Amino acid sequence: MTEKKRILFISHHGTMSGAPISLLTLMKHFAANRDWKFQVLMRKEGPLRSEFEKLAPTHVYYQHFLDPADMRPEGAKRPPLPEDVRRRKFRQWRHEQRLRLKLRQFKPDLVYSNTTVNGDLLAKLGMKAPTLIHVRELWTTIALYNQVQLNAFKQPDYKYFAVSEFVRNYLKDTFSIAHERIGIVPGSMEPEVFDKKAEDLTVGEMRKELALPEDAVIIGGLGSVDSRKGVDYFVDTALDVLRSEPKGRPVYFVWIGDGGMRQDMLKKVEDAGFSGRVVFPGARKNPYPYLKLFEIGLMTSRDDPFPRSVMEMAAFGAPIICFKGSGGAAEFVLDDAGIVLDDFSAADMADAVRSILANDAAKAAFAIAARRKAREDYETTRIGKSAAILLDEMMASARS
Structure with a gap:
């Protein structure tokens, strides 16, 4: 034997x-x-x-x-x-x-x-x-x-x-x-385990907890609130979008996670006059239910070998916007699951957000591809x- x-x-x-x-x-x-x-x-x-x-x-x-x-x-x-x-x-x-x-x-x-x-x-x-x-x-x-x-x-x-x-x-x-x-x-990822954990909260419960309107478009980020994860890009992108907000449903930004830059980012949002529109609720023992909120996922890292957060946000059908030079995220997104940006630029990321929000057909196609890749290819x-x-x-x- x-x-x-x-x-x-x-x-x-x-x-x-x-x-x-x-x-x-x-x-x-x-x-x-x-x-x-x-x-x-x-x-x-x-x-x-x-x-x-x-x-x-x-x-x-x-x-x-x-x-x-x-x-x-x-x-x-x-x-x-x-x-x-x-x-x-x-x-x-x-x-x-x-x-x-x-x-x-x-x-x-x-x-x-x-x-x-x-x-x-x-x-x-x-x-x-x-x-x-x-x-x-x-x-x-x-x-x-x-x-x-x-x-x-x-x-x-x-x-x-x-x-x-x-x-x-x-x-x-x-x-x-x-x-x-x-x-x-x-x-x-294990889709069945992921889905089970995501059942802990309903979308309605989370919108109420985070003071998000029922009709709001939620754009999300996930991970440590620090420089490597590019949380400053996330906030700068949010402020750019909010200063010239698209017509239609109100847009809100939510980052799930905690870290040393959280208070600085909240202060920056407050100083810009958008308190409550960019939300940092902190870390969650079970973050997976919150990913159901996200209609677009932002991967803002300066350096991320293959960010698990990309798969996790994509698994619920969030198109992903990421930076080409940050690491492996672009290999997931390619040209069918979101938008890959050539430069580290919050302005370019804001333009990409507006582009997806303005085109329902493209948004739906990105969402289908993102969900399939996360749940099948990975x-x-x-x-x-x-x-x-x-x-x-x-x-x-x-x-x-």
Whole structure:
């Protein structure tokens, strides 16, 4: 009887964010369709731990002490450690020794690191197994890495999954990684799970909660309220549209998510005289019902390898407007699921919004294509099947 293949999955977080959710979604597919044995290592604790534990034994690396990635820059002078911190640091050291031994005893046939931030963990673990890194980052994040983390791009025997062709080209151009060492595995979604979560609130309930008129056109954004996600482009686009609002139904803008720029953006909207027309209700434990509101989705990121938010907004039939140079979103949108803009320009995005709102036929065609792509082309069974084939090939080539 052939022994089950063993895979160690490493997640940089257990948060309700794109990369961990994408890994969990893939792992569910693998568990249902491959006779593989898993273990999971989370870099640090998070709410998804319980979900990972349903699939495999799950460990947390930084159990007793801060993750160095969250501490001072490399080389910075540190103050003397108080006694309680010394004790926690010793407990963390002892925990790491035991954990490394446990994972080595697991004897994985493959180490699958979800995101590139785990380069330092790969070095610490020192596993004698083929290693795959699923690259879900671009320059903004990678510029923050220390040298140990960057070494993950310099290992001649590592293989990589990129979430888009844009990311594959970035890896080739920036780190001189050969094309054949990089497979394409984008994010995916489970439509039935997505639809079930979206049933928690009705459209009427959400319009009442957010003080949105029943006849309002809602244009949406989704994600962290920060510069990388381009929330300033979202607000500038909204103000441009509202200053010359199209005739007909009133237009409102809603961004679901939270972050450090939220108050600044609300102040900017207030100063422009459009309070209540650009709404930032904050993060939601379950954001999916709110996506039913969106008639157009704006993907305003400056840097986004393959934004999960694009699939999520498109899944309910929102045409997507995005910037060509930001990452993989343009590969989803193309010329049939919305509008791809050549330049990072709020004025151009506002013109695109007006263009879609002025043409009901084009809006409907975009909506149909966007919904179909999200629910069929990026459905987990399809993406998971192609990923599993690539993993099988990696493990087979390692044995030969």
